[in-house]
Amino acid sequence: MPSKEEFVVTPYEVRGRIDYARLQEQFGTQALSPELLDRLRRAAGGELHPLLTRGVYFSHRDLDRLLAGLEAGRPFFLYSGRGPSGPLHTSHLLPFDLCRWFQERFHAPMYLQITDDEKFWVRGGLSRADTYRWGMENLADLLAIGFDPARTRVFFDSRSIGVMYPLAEEVARKVNFSTVRAVFGFSASQNIGAIFYTALQSVPCFWPSWYAGREIPCLIPCGIDQDPHFRVTRDLAEGLGYPKPALVHSVMLPGLLGERVMSTSGDQKDNAIFLDDPPAEVERKVGNAFTGGRATVEEQRRLGAVPEVCSVWALWRGKFASSEAEFQEVTQGCRSGALLCGECKSRLVPRVQSFLAQHAERKAAARDRVEGLILEGSLRPDGSGPVVRGDVPLP
Amino acid sequence: MPSKEEFVVTPYEVRGRIDYARLQEQFGTQALSPELLDRLRRAAGGELHPLLTRGVYFSHRDLDRLLAGLEAGRPFFLYSGRGPSGPLHTSHLLPFDLCRWFQERFHAPMYLQITDDEKFWVRGGLSRADTYRWGMENLADLLAIGFDPARTRVFFDSRSIGVMYPLAEEVARKVNFSTVRAVFGFSASQNIGAIFYTALQSVPCFWPSWYAGREIPCLIPCGIDQDPHFRVTRDLAEGLGYPKPALVHSVMLPGLLGERVMSTSGDQKDNAIFLDDPPAEVERKVGNAFTGGRATVEEQRRLGAVPEVCSVWALWRGKFASSEAEFQEVTQGCRSGALLCGECKSRLVPRVQSFLAQHAERKAAARDRVEGLILEGSLRPDGSGPVVRGDVPLP
Numbered sequence: 001m002p003s004k005e006e007f008v009v010t011p012y013e014v015r016g017r018i019d020y021a022r023l024q025e026q027f028g029t030q031a032l033s034p035e036l037l038d039r040l041r042r043a044a045g046g047e048l049h050p051l052l053t054r055g056v057y058f059s060h061r062d063l064d065r066l067l068a069g070l071e072a073g074r075p076f077f078l079y080s081g082r083g084p085s086g087p088l089h090t091s092h093l094l095p096f097d098l099c100r101w102f103q104e105r106f107h108a109p110m111y112l113q114i115t116d117d118e119k120f121w122v123r124g125g126l127s128r129a130d131t132y133r134w135g136m137e138n139l140a141d142l143l144a145i146g147f148d149p150a151r152t153r154v155f156f157d158s159r160s161i162g163v164m165y166p167l168a169e170e171v172a173r174k175v176n177f178s179t180v181r182a183v184f185g186f187s188a189s190q191n192i193g194a195i196f197y198t199a200l201q202s203v204p205c206f207w208p209s210w211y212a213g214r215e216i217p218c219l220i221p222c223g224i225d226q227d228p229h230f231r232v233t234r235d236l237a238e239g240l241g242y243p244k245p246a247l248v249h250s251v252m253l254p255g256l257l258g259e260r261v262m263s264t265s266g267d268q269k270d271n272a273i274f275l276d277d278p279p280a281e282v283e284r285k286v287g288n289a290f291t292g293g294r295a296t297v298e299e300q301r302r303l304g305a306v307p308e309v310c311s312v313w314a315l316w317r318g319k320f321a322s323s324e325a326e327f328q329e330v331t332q333g334c335r336s337g338a339l340l341c342g343e344c345k346s347r348l349v350p351r352v353q354s355f356l357a358q359h360a361e362r363k364a365a366a367r368d369r370v371e372g373l374i375l376e377g378s379l380r381p382d383g384s385g386p387v388v389r390g391d392v393p394l395p
Numbered sequence: 396m397p398s399k400e401e402f403v404v405t406p407y408e409v410r411g412r413i414d415y416a417r418l419q420e421q422f423g424t425q426a427l428s429p430e431l432l433d434r435l436r437r438a439a440g441g442e443l444h445p446l447l448t449r450g451v452y453f454s455h456r457d458l459d460r461l462l463a464g465l466e467a468g469r470p471f472f473l474y475s476g477r478g479p480s481g482p483l484h485t486s487h488l489l490p491f492d493l494c495r496w497f498q499e500r501f502h503a504p505m506y507l508q509i510t511d512d513e514k515f516w517v518r519g520g521l522s523r524a525d526t527y528r529w530g531m532e533n534l535a536d537l538l539a540i541g542f543d544p545a546r547t548r549v550f551f552d553s554r555s556i557g558v559m560y561p562l563a564e565e566v567a568r569k570v571n572f573s574t575v576r577a578v579f580g581f582s583a584s585q586n587i588g589a590i591f592y593t594a595l596q597s598v599p600c601f602w603p604s605w606y607a608g609r610e611i612p613c614l615i616p617c618g619i620d621q622d623p624h625f626r627v628t629r630d631l632a633e634g635l636g637y638p639k640p641a642l643v644h645s646v647m648l649p650g651l652l653g654e655r656v657m658s659t660s661g662d663q664k665d666n667a668i669f670l671d672d673p674p675a676e677v678e679r680k681v682g683n684a685f686t687g688g689r690a691t692v693e694e695q696r697r698l699g700a701v702p703e704v705c706s707v708w709a710l711w712r713g714k715f716a717s718s719e720a721e722f723q724e725v726t727q728g729c730r731s732g733a734l735l736c737g738e739c740k741s742r743l744v745p746r747v748q749s750f751l752a753q754h755a756e757r758k759a760a761a762r763d764r765v766e767g768l769i770l771e772g773s774l775r776p777d778g779s780g781p782v783v784r785g786d787v788p789l790p
Contacts, residue, residue: 158778189573199588384524
């Protein structure tokens with residue numbers, strides 16, 4: 001166990017109480033400053049997504065450079081991904097909700113990656129069939145968010161490898177074991193699939209530029225824990241002749257059980273609201289959720305509660321406050337002691353239930369779109385690049 | 396430099412004077428005994444390929460088990476491969492000449508692997524386009540040997556990855572960096588492509604069993620230097636539910652310049668007869684070739700020469716003696732001093748020139764067959780296995 005001040009954040013392990021300011025310094029990322037957010041707001045036509053205004057996204061790399069390009073008329077594309085090891089919960093939507101907003105505002109192509117090979121390599125107890133099946137299932141969930149099918153394509157690793165491999169070869173030649181050991185904390189007992197994998201996670205960042213034969217900048221919304229993958233990618237970019245991808249990083253929202261991170265591995269199914277949770281389950285989980293409340297009602301009325309440590313507040317903040325006004329009202333009510341935890345939870349439950357019901361409908365409709373969006377193909381007989389099934393959207 | 400008694404044999408480095416008996420002991424392989432060869436001769440209808448009778452193939456793993464299966468009516472398939480980094484020379488044909496004989500005698504399916512990705516990863520100075528181009532070129536050479544197109548298919552790594560990847564995922568999960576470090580001598584500065592690659596070299600060994608859903612044994616003729624790859628494969632086989640591939644190993648024939656190994660990297664183009672060498676080049680190279688001859692004619696007449704160290708004898712032995720009688724005649728003439736080096740070379744030159752001329756014709760005709768034999772495809776939408784273009788020959 002790390003001490004109170006220690007924490008570990010890698011794509012394969014998140015533990016300890018994360019100090020985001022220190023993490024940002026450790027990783028060498030930039031704060032999403034009010035000035036930069038204003039600039040983004042202007043570019044986006046006067047509005048920002050709540051995940052940006054509420055500080056869930058707190059850090060970035062090269063967003064300023066991306067915005068400068070945009071202001072000069074250079075469009076970009078979006079990329080984010082999912083390692084499919086089980087059902088999605090609401091925190092998994094953070095990057096995709098933001099991607100959808102960027103796509104809508106900027107008409108940006110979106111590349112979704114499903115890393116079923118990676119999960120098979122790093123997660124014991126899952127077969128290849130399991131991660132494949134979760135990949136297809138998760139993909140239907142993600143498409144249900146409402147991405148524009150004409151502008152969205154999927155790198156589904158085990159399906160799309162023929163398209164991805166030539167570029168993965170180029171990337172893999174530039175990365176050695178020392179680097180993955182240092183960046184991901186791998187030991188010599190790590191399997192060679194997991195070691196190779198980071199090459200595949202770089203592919204979508206470069207692929208559109210490679211395919212189009214011109215520089216197309218990439219923007220990646222992701223959890224800060226995924227940043228190390230893209231540090232490797234960014235270090236390689238110039239050597240391979242592609243623009244460095246820009247990133248915006250979110251915090252790791254706390255789980256319902258009060259952990260600092262929404263870990264849902266193992267027996268921690270009560271730690272999150274899953275997208276397929278039935279209404280009674282939502283009620284039970286929110287009812288039992290860890291809050292920032294005080295020991296007694298009297299104390300809470302007097303001192304107020306602490307939203308920053310509260311898993312219920314994290315749900316309002318990350319997904320369910322329907323407006324900035326409501327979010328402020330809940331936050332102030334909590335902090336002032338006017339809004340007690342039971343009342344706050346009762347108000348949230350139907351909101352979550354109704355979202356999940358709508359999501360289930362959208363997901364059912366999205367299933368038909370899945371197959372058509374998966375990139376497939378193989379290398380041309382002249383070896384120059386892949387033949388890709390279907391039109392590929394490029395900005 | 397290793398001392399006289401030291402030698403190093405890995406798929407990525409061969410140096411020193413190889414003691415094959417010690418190497419066999421080091422690697423833990425079995426001798427191709429006269430008894431085993433007799434058994435193979437009977438199964439093959441009464442004849443053996445000269446590479447077997449002349450001791451060029453000297454070692455094996457589980458050939459006895461493969462023969463027992465064959466005697467009990469269980470057919471097998473053949474697999475061998477080529478890492479395409481440049482033009483082929485005559486020693487490169489050793490595994491393929493033997494494969495062709497096995498295919499003809501036993502109607503065995505043959506899987507050829509072209510490892511253009513591996514060569515790109517391990518050989519500096521070659522682009523992906525270079526290794527791809529050499530792969531296509533080498534493949535035409537190999538098909539020119541006369542494999543039966545109805546029974547022959549090609550895993551061309553960068554083209555066939557969609558077909559190979561699901562099985563490569565399974566293999567890669569079972570191999571860790573410690574293993575490849577120990578087996579191949581890799582350091583932490585090795586790139587992650589080369590580290591991953593051994594998973595792909597295992598794929599053809601298991602693929603037919605996996606695709607057919609029943610155990611189909613594999614026989615791999617290869618240079619002894621390639622054995623480490625298949626030691627990894629064999630260690631994994633049972634855990635993955637496939638039969639261990641059997642191997643027959645050849646010695647490394649000496650190069651024309653007198654090295655112990657036919658290395659043709661760098662500026663060593665004079666160290667071998669390439670399949671596209673023009674007639675004058677053949678004459679020049681053979682004329683300059685290192686032999687086992689004595690300092691003077693008188694001495695050679697008196698003491699005889701030493702075929703075992705002679706690069707010209709290696710050509711007779713490995714390829715150009717048209718019959719066992721001729722091979723014995725050349726060998727005895729050399730050893731007795733009756734056949735002088737100049738005469739031996741003059742006799743060999745037209746033999747090589749005529750082979751190369753015929754090869755060029757067969758290669759031109761084989762180019763049309765290349766595309767049709769490359770396995771291509773990608774994972775089925777149900778994730779169960781790949782859809783493969785064309786019929787796949789299974790025994």
